[in-house]
Amino acid sequence: MGLRDRDPGPILVSDTLDTAGPDRINSAIAEEGIRSLGCFPITVKGTVIGKFIACHTRRHIFSQHEVDLATLTARQVGFSIERVQAEEGLRESEERLLLLAELAPAMIWMEDAAGICVQLNRAFREFWGLPDEPAVWAGFDWRETVHPDDRPGMLSALEAAPPGNAPLCRARFRNASGAYRVLEIETRPRLSARGEFLGTIGVNLDVTEREGAAAQRELLLAEMGHRVKNILAVVQAIARQTFRRTGAAEAGKVLEGRLAALAATHDLLARDSRDSAPLSRLAADAVRADDARSARVALSGPEVLLSPRQAVALTLALHELYTNALKYGALSNDDGRVALAWQADDGVLRLAWSESGGPPVAPPRHRGFGSVLIERALARDCEAAVRLEYPPEGLTCSIVMPVPPDGG
Numbered sequence: 001m002g003l004r005d006r007d008p009g010p011i012l013v014s015d016t017l018d019t020a021g022p023d024r025i026n027s028a029i030a031e032e033g034i035r036s037l038g039c040f041p042i043t044v045k046g047t048v049i050g051k052f053i054a055c056h057t058r059r060h061i062f063s064q065h066e067v068d069l070a071t072l073t074a075r076q077v078g079f080s081i082e083r084v085q086a087e088e089g090l091r092e093s094e095e096r097l098l099l100l101a102e103l104a105p106a107m108i109w110m111e112d113a114a115g116i117c118v119q120l121n122r123a124f125r126e127f128w129g130l131p132d133e134p135a136v137w138a139g140f141d142w143r144e145t146v147h148p149d150d151r152p153g154m155l156s157a158l159e160a161a162p163p164g165n166a167p168l169c170r171a172r173f174r175n176a177s178g179a180y181r182v183l184e185i186e187t188r189p190r191l192s193a194r195g196e197f198l199g200t201i202g203v204n205l206d207v208t209e210r211e212g213a214a215a216q217r218e219l220l221l222a223e224m225g226h227r228v229k230n231i232l233a234v235v236q237a238i239a240r241q242t243f244r245r246t247g248a249a250e251a252g253k254v255l256e257g258r259l260a261a262l263a264a265t266h267d268l269l270a271r272d273s274r275d276s277a278p279l280s281r282l283a284a285d286a287v288r289a290d291d292a293r294s295a296r297v298a299l300s301g302p303e304v305l306l307s308p309r310q311a312v313a314l315t316l317a318l319h320e321l322y323t324n325a326l327k328y329g330a331l332s333n334d335d336g337r338v339a340l341a342w343q344a345d346d347g348v349l350r351l352a353w354s355e356s357g358g359p360p361v362a363p364p365r366h367r368g369f370g371s372v373l374i375e376r377a378l379a380r381d382c383e384a385a386v387r388l389e390y391p392p393e394g395l396t397c398s399i400v401m402p403v404p405p406d407g408g
C-alpha cells in the first residue's frame with residue numbers, strides 16, 4: 001500500500017510478535033513498548049501524506065468503535081492540513097497582488113465608504129509627499145490639492161455620480177513640491193457580496209506631458225483612454241465571473257492568469273503606440289507561460305494584424321484554451337501536443353486549435369466560464385464564429401472572423 005493510494009484502508013496489527021516484518025523494524029517497535037498498533041491514513045486532496053497511529057503496550061484487537069474514532073481523527077487532521085494549505089495559498093496570492101499594486105507606476109488608491117483613504121500605493125504617496133504610516137492617511141484630503149479653477153467642476157461631477165463610480169475625469173493637482181500636474185482619474189466602486197457599497201478603488205495617471213503634445217498625440221491619448229476603459233470593464237467581468245465560479249483557494253491564481261494575459265496584450269498594443277497587434281506575437285505570448293510545455297505547441301500562419309479589440313478578445317480565448325490544455329488536455333501529460341494554425345484570405349481569418357496525445361476527451365456536462373468567454377467575447381468583439389468540439393483524441397476549436405483590410 002503506497003502513499004499515493006486514493007482510498008486506502010487502515011492497517012491493524014493485533015500483536016506485533018505475530019508479524020513477519022524485518023527484524024530491525026520489529027526490534028524498534030519492541031523498544032518503544034508497542035505490542036499492537038493501527039495505522040490510519042491522513043489524506044489531503046485524495047492523496048495520502050502520512051499516517052495517524054494508535055498503539056497499545058499489550059496485545060489488543062481494535063473494536064469497530066475504535067477504528068471509526070481513529071479514522072475520523074485522521075480525516076480531521078487531513079482536513080485541517082488542507083485548509084491551512086488553502087489559506088496559505090490564498091494569502092500568498094494576496095501578497096503578490098498587494099506587491100503588484102504597491103510597485104505599480106500608476107497611483108493606486110482605496111477609500112472606505114466615508115471617503116477616508118485606507119490604501120495608497122508608493123506612487124500615490126510620493127506624488128503627495130505622504131508618509132508610509134496608514135494612520136496619517138486618514139487626515140489627507142486630496143480634494144484640497146485640486147487647482148481652484150478645476151475644483152468646482154470636478155467636485156460637482158463626483159457628487160452627481162453614483163458612489164464610487166464617477167466618470168473618467170481629468171484635473172490639475174498640486175504635488176509635494178507645490179507644482180500642479182494633470183492627473184487622469186478612473187474609479188470603480190468596491191461592493192460587498194450583498195451589493196453594499198464599501199468604498200472606492202481608483203487609479204491616477206499623470207498625463208501632464210501628454211496634455212501639451214500635438215494634435216496627433218491628443219488623438220492617440222483619446223484612443224488609449226478608451227482602450228484602458230474597455231480593458232477595465234473586461235477585468236471587472238473576469239473578476240466577477242472568476243470568483244463566482246471558482247473556489248476561494250484557487251480563485252486568486254485563476255484571476256492572476258487571466259489578468260496577466262490581458263496585461264501582455266495591452267503592453268504589446270501600447271509599445272511604440274501601436275494601433276494593431278501581430279497575431280504571431282500574440283499567439284507566442286499566449287503559450288509561453290510554461291516554457292517546458294509550451295515547446296509542445298506548434299504555431300504556424302502568415303503575419304496578420306489585429307485591431308485592439310480583436311487582440312484583447314483573442315488573447316483571452318487563447319489563454320483559456322492553453323490553460324485548459326495544461327490542466328486537463330493535451331499538455332497535462334508528457335506526450336500530448338497542440339497545434340495552432342491560421343490563414344487569412346480576402347479579409348477573413350481562420351484559426352484552428354487542435355490537441356492530440358492527451359487524456360481521452362469527453363464533452364463537458366456544464367459550460368464553464370472559459371468556454372463562455374471564448375464564444376461570447378469573440379462573437380462580441382471580433383464578430384467571430386466559434387466552434388468547440390470534443391472528440392476523444394483531443395479538443396478542437398475553430399475560429400472564423402473578419403480582419404482589417406491590411407490584416408493579411
